[in-house]
Amino acid sequence: MADWTSYLNFGISIAKQASEIVLTAFHQQKEVTLKSSPADLVTETDQRVEKILISAIRNQYPQHRFIGEESVAAGERVELTDSPTWIIDPIDGTVNFVHRFPFVAISIAFSVNKQTEFGIVYSLVEDKMFHAQRGRGAFLNGQPLHASGQEDINRCVVVTEIGAERDDLALSTMTTNIFRLLKLPVHGVRALGTAAVDMCQVATGGADAYYHIGMHCWDIAASAIIVQEAGGVVMDTDGSKFDMMSRRVIAASSTAVAHHISQVIQAFPCRRDDEDPSKCVCGATGVNGLS
Incomplete structure (x- = not known):
C-alpha cells in the first residue's frame, strides 16, 4: 500500500490556512448568488477558497487532477480517473x-485509481479536524474515532438533510422518509446543514446513521472514508455498494442498521455527478445538492 501521509498532512495544512478566510468572512455581510435553486447558494468566499486550495495543490503537485464544487458549477465536467485526484468542497454548508x-x-478527499486514499473534514467554527487515511484509522483532532456499533434501529439517532431540492417529488419523498423512520421508531432525526459534518457524526458515535439523496461527491467523499475507518459502513440507499457519484448514501454504525434504513427509505431521481448533462434523460428532478 502506498504511503500518502505527506499528501494528507499537506491537505490538512492548506485546509487550516483556507479556514482563516472563511472564519473572517463568517461574521461579515455576504454577497449571495443563487445557483440552481433558491436554496442552492454560493458566495464569493466559496469561489475564492476553492481557487486558493486548487492553486496550492497544483503548485505542490502539478500533475494532479481536481473535482471542485464551484468549478463544476462554472461548467467543468466531473470526471474521476485513475490519476491522483483531489475532490474539494470549499464550504460545505453555504x-x-x-x-x-x-x-x-x-472537505477535501484524495483519490488514486478511483479509490479514496484519505479524507479531511474541517468543521472550522467548532475547530474540529476530522481525518482518515485508508487502513490507518479515523481521527478527530488527533484522537481516534469509533462508530457506535449500534445494531438496533430502534435505538438510533439518524442524521439527514432536506437539501436544496424544492420540487414536489423530492420534498414529498424526503419528508415521507423522515416520517417512516420516526414511526419505526428511531430515537430521533437530526440535521446540521452540512453533509460532511453530518456524516462525521456517525464516525464519532454521536449519531448512529446518516442518509441523504441529492448531495454530490464533493459533499461526502472525505467523510465516507472517515466513517469507514472509524468502523462504520457506507452503502447506497438501495443497499448496494457505495458509489460516490450516485448522489445517494447511507452511513451507519453497523451493516444491520444500514440495511434496515435502506428498506425503509426511498430515493427520488438524481442525475449522477459523472453523467454528461447533454445525454441526461432524467428531467430536472433532483439536480440540486446540499449547499
Missing part, C-alpha cells in the same frame, strides 16, 4: 455560512 449557523466545513 446556507449555514450565509446565516452564521455554526456548522461550516472544508
